[in-house]
Amino acid sequence: MRVLGVNAVFHDPSAALIVDGRVVAAAEEERFSRRKHGKRPVPFSAWELPELAIRWCLAEAGLRAQDLDAVAYSFDPALCSAAGELGLHDPWDHLRQDYARRAPWFLAAAMPGLDPDAVRFVPHHVAHAASAGLLAPAPSSACLVLDGRGERASHLSGHYVDGQLEVLAAQALPHSLGLLYEDLTEHLGFLRSSDEYKVMALSSYGRPIHLDDFRGLVRTTPDGGFVTEKVDWEAYAPTLRGRPAADERELMGVHADLAASVQRRLEEVLLELARDVRERTGERLLTMAGGTALNCVANTVLARDAGFEQVWVQPAAGDAGTALGAAVHVALELEREGGQRAFVPEPMTTAGLGPGWSDAALAAALEAAALPYRTPADLAGTVADVLAADGVVAWFAGRSEFGPRALGHRSLLAHPGHAHNVERLNAVKGREQFRPVAPVVLLERAAEILDGPLPSPFMLFVHDVRPAWRERIPAVVHVDGTARAQTVDPDAEPALAALLRAFESRTGLPVLINTSLNTAGRPMVDSPRDALELFGSAPVDLLVLGPHVVHRGRVAEAAR
Ligand SMILES: [Fe+2]
Numbered sequence: 273m274r275v276l277g278v279n280a281v282f283h284d285p286s287a288a289l290i291v292d293g294r295v296v297a298a299a300e301e302e303r304f305s306r307r308k309h310g311k312r313p314v315p316f317s318a319w320e321l322p323e324l325a326i327r328w329c330l331a332e333a334g335l336r337a338q339d340l341d342a343v344a345y346s347f348d349p350a351l352c353s354a355a356g357e358l359g360l361h362d363p364w365d366h367l368r369q370d371y372a373r374r375a376p377w378f379l380a381a382a383m384p385g386l387d388p389d390a391v392r393f394v395p396h397h398v399a400h401a402a403s404a405g406l407l408a409p410a411p412s413s414a415c416l417v418l419d420g421r422g423e424r425a426s427h428l429s430g431h432y433v434d435g436q437l438e439v440l441a442a443q444a445l446p447h448s449l450g451l452l453y454e455d456l457t458e459h460l461g462f463l464r465s466s467d468e469y470k471v472m473a474l475s476s477y478g479r480p481i482h483l484d485d486f487r488g489l490v491r492t493t494p495d496g497g498f499v500t501e502k503v504d505w506e507a508y509a510p511t512l513r514g515r516p517a518a519d520e521r522e523l524m525g526v527h528a529d530l531a532a533s534v535q536r537r538l539e540e541v542l543l544e545l546a547r548d549v550r551e552r553t554g555e556r557l558l559t560m561a562g563g564t565a566l567n568c569v570a571n572t573v574l575a576r577d578a579g580f581e582q583v584w585v586q587p588a589a590g591d592a593g594t595a596l597g598a599a600v601h602v603a604l605e606l607e608r609e610g611g612q613r614a615f616v617p618e619p620m621t622t623a624g625l626g627p628g629w630s631d632a633a634l635a636a637a638l639e640a641a642a643l644p645y646r647t648p649a650d651l652a653g654t655v656a657d658v659l660a661a662d663g664v665v666a667w668f669a670g671r672s673e674f675g676p677r678a679l680g681h682r683s684l685l686a687h688p689g690h691a692h693n694v695e696r697l698n699a700v701k702g703r704e705q706f707r708p709v710a711p712v713v714l715l716e717r718a719a720e721i722l723d724g725p726l727p728s729p730f731m732l733f734v735h736d737v738r739p740a741w742r743e744r745i746p747a748v749v750h751v752d753g754t755a756r757a758q759t760v761d762p763d764a765e766p767a768l769a770a771l772l773r774a775f776e777s778r779t780g781l782p783v784l785i786n787t788s789l790n791t792a793g794r795p796m797v798d799s800p801r802d803a804l805e806l807f808g809s810a811p812v813d814l815l816v817l818g819p820h821v822v823h824r825g826r827v828a829e830a831a832r
Pocket of ligand 1: 396400419420421422562563590591
């Protein structure tokens with residue numbers, strides 16, 4: 273069974289391919305087109321397809337469009353209502369429905385050989401749910417989906433039993449926790465549907481002084497849903513919308529307090545929703561997806577207080593992940609329709625589902641760029657020497673990550689013991705200075721350093737850094753004493769684990785700063801060429817491409 277999943281309607285266009293029950297490939301369009309988030313999240317862009325990601329998925333598996341059993345499209349226009357009926361005020365919203373209805377023909381035009389009848393629509397929140405519930409560590413779970421919006425809802429609360437979803441509740445629009453957070457993001461002068469994580473980071477600088485107000489404005493309902501009243505944002509802090517990048521000091525007062533108030537209320541409401549779905553299902557595992565599930569501060573509250581043994585969040589929790597969820601959902605559906613015993617999807621253990629290159633192809637890229645490179649016998653030791661000497665390393669290893677986090681495949685690494693490295697890396701990446709950088713930690717040492725949900729292979733939770741370690745790794749400790757850590761299991765990520773061990777033997781720290789490999793707000797590096805362009809334009813001391821390394825100093829020497 274071969275099913276291609278496609279996400280196109282709202283934002284973060286992406287494609288994913290399932291072959292015989294296995295996820296073969298998944299990638300976001302932005303990594304190929306080099307346009308952040310792939311496109312603008314407006315109704316006018318709903319026709320645009322992730323053509324480059326689709327082409328790569330098929331090529332990766334050696335398939336043609338006509339070889340596919342189905343294409344799963346993560347939005348079902350039959351479920352839509354007019355924007356006015358939904359309480360939304362977007363005169364162009366109907367374009368989304370029109371374009372989605374025509375998607376089978378758009379897809380057939382973009383993928384010669386595809387029969388438009390092979391396209392199946394999957395309800396947006398079912399696609400999100402499948403990306404979590406069907407790829408989680410166990411086939412049965414309580415499942416929560418929360419995002420800005422789908423066809424006519426903003427939430428799904430469900431129960432997966434042996435791979436079958438029962439929907440328990442779905443909150444209809446216009447009530448939406450995701451849209452509430454997006455509105456706040458825009459009010460604070462950031463880019464909506466993109467910069468919500470900046471608001472979360474900002475919230476830790478504020479005090480939740482408006483929490484009582486927001487307890488009135490945002491509240492759960494007895495049917496398992498919630499209400500979000502219209503918020504007069506100006507009453508809390510003057511808008512920074514449409515202004516050029518806000519002065520960071522300006523953000524730290526009333527704006528940070530507003531962010532803190534909304535963030536705290538979001539955590540409270542999610543906790544009530546999670547407890548509700550636990551009581552209804554009796555499950556011990558909670559699975560989550562939807563853009564709101566990228567709020568790692570809220571996820572941590574759920575892991576601690578919602579009464580589940582484990583919370584598993586799809587690493588590509590935003591809309592990109594719906595391509596993957598839709599593909600798995602339809603693959604199972606086709607097998608059941610064919611009277612076959614449906615496969616049991618393998619739990620997702622890595623986000624490394626994007627393009628990868630052989631060692632020889634990486635060497636060829638370096639030779640084409642006429643760079644003096646080496647292939648050291650002790651790669652971990654060579655890289656650790658540079659890091660221990662406070663160098664910045666661009667680390668390119670294996671297949672690129674699906675989802676917004678760099679998890680040690682396309683990462684910028686640095687020494688966590690020097691506080692100045694936060695500023696240094698944020699400058700390379702063109703980020704605001706209030707944004708924290710995150711640690712990557714050897715799994716076997718994590719409990720000694722961090723208090724919070726472990727293991728944490730996908731960086732979707734925050735951890736309290738234990739007091740004894742705060743001074744030792746100041747660069748990765750946020751203003752509130754937390755860190756959004758990734759833990760590294762040597763069995764899953766042997767090269768990165770070897771590097772962490774080599775760094776520890778030189779510095780006593782089994783920790784590195786890990787931030788995504790990109791510059792100035794661009795999409796993450798995907799190909800060797802992207803990595804070389806980054807190396808040419810940013811103050812990176814060592815470029816690691818698979819087993820090969822390029823020292824900036826040696827490049828300068830060679831040029832003399
Ligand atoms: Fe979504």
